[in-house]
Amino acid sequence: MKRLLIRADDLGFSEGINYGIQKSVKDGIIRSVGLMPNMPAAAHGVSLLAGLPVCFGQHTNISVGRPLTDPERIPSITKENGEFKSSREYRVAKQDFVVLDEVVLEIEAQYRRFMELTGQKPHYFEGHAVASRNFFRGLQIVAERHGLDYFELNPGGMVCFRNTRLYIHMESMTPGYDPKRCLMNLEFHEGEREADLFVCHPGYLDAYVLKESSLTVPRAMEVEAVCSKEVREWTAARQIRLISYDDIL
Numbered sequence: 001m002k003r004l005l006i007r008a009d010d011l012g013f014s015e016g017i018n019y020g021i022q023k024s025v026k027d028g029i030i031r032s033v034g035l036m037p038n039m040p041a042a043a044h045g046v047s048l049l050a051g052l053p054v055c056f057g058q059h060t061n062i063s064v065g066r067p068l069t070d071p072e073r074i075p076s077i078t079k080e081n082g083e084f085k086s087s088r089e090y091r092v093a094k095q096d097f098v099v100l101d102e103v104v105l106e107i108e109a110q111y112r113r114f115m116e117l118t119g120q121k122p123h124y125f126e127g128h129a130v131a132s133r134n135f136f137r138g139l140q141i142v143a144e145r146h147g148l149d150y151f152e153l154n155p156g157g158m159v160c161f162r163n164t165r166l167y168i169h170m171e172s173m174t175p176g177y178d179p180k181r182c183l184m185n186l187e188f189h190e191g192e193r194e195a196d197l198f199v200c201h202p203g204y205l206d207a208y209v210l211k212e213s214s215l216t217v218p219r220a221m222e223v224e225a226v227c228s229k230e231v232r233e234w235t236a237a238r239q240i241r242l243i244s245y246d247d248i249l
Contacts, residue, residue, distance in 0.1 A: 002188040002240045003195035005166070005248070006226060008202050009034045009059050009128065011049075012042030013213070016206030020223045022048040024202040028226035029235065031244035034059030036128060037113040038068050038106075046117045055244035057124035057151075058114045060107055060139060062098075063087040064128075064212055068109035074102040087129040098134040100141075107142045124161070124245045126151040149245075153199070163193055164248045170199040172218050179218065179225035184234050195243065202226060 008021050008030045018041055024030040032055045036042060039061065046056075062077050063084050071078040076099040079085055090098075114122055125148040127139050136152055143150035151161055155170045167189050171182050179200060188196055201215055202222040210216060225231060235242060 002190055002238060003243050004240050005032060005195055005197045005243050005245065006030055007032045007034065007197060007199050009199060010036060010201050010203065011045040012036040012039040014206050014208040015041050015044055016209055017203030018045035018048050020203035020219060021045065024223050024226045025049060025052050025054050029231065029242055030226055031055055031242065032057060035114060036061040037110040037117060039065050043117055055123045055246045056118050057126065057245060058111060058122035059126065059128050060110050061128040062103060062106060062135060063090060063130050067106050068113055069106045074106055076102050090130045090132060096132050096134050098132045100134045100138055103135055103138040104141055107138050111142060111146065122148055124149050124151045126153060162248050165194045166197045168197050168199065172201050172215055177218050179222045180228060180231060183225060183231060195248065
């Protein structure tokens, strides 16, 4: 059986992103959505998805906007203006500058905020954009503390989540990216405990996105792709079962 989990990241990044994700859930095939709890538009995003069939995860963010923790308590991941260091600063660093105890404080704060916004625990628990071992370790610590299902993303690889092997497809930053073509050209894994995960970042572009994100046009293209009649007909013709994280045992 072909099982496909299509995940939308970055709910709360901006109101434009929120509206794009709302359409991708309401009119498209998205069923799992990652919330960035620290962002000012997080509550707006959750309100737009009220009543829709969506599985919420925590898309923990330490690279855009302001932290929920006092910046003076987490200086390793914040700048002088109190905002998070950018994803580029993490990428170009020669060593992992994230202090474990500090990042755990912020991950905990975002977990508490997630609970306030959604009224539930995250159905999956992971991180946004930053490939830091201490960040990953902090996520594991908080997940274990609260009995959450941690998911460490391995783009282009495989991750065991619960008792299932998830094969990850994430092409958003690839030059010439065509989300509809990428979806419809997937090579599926059809084992009993296997599924394919397509990670996308659907959203509409507003001034904040254009200023703060290097990922722009592909976001709008992904909204169009996951809502398209062509993709829906493809899933039906190929007998693809669309799942969420809640369907993974």
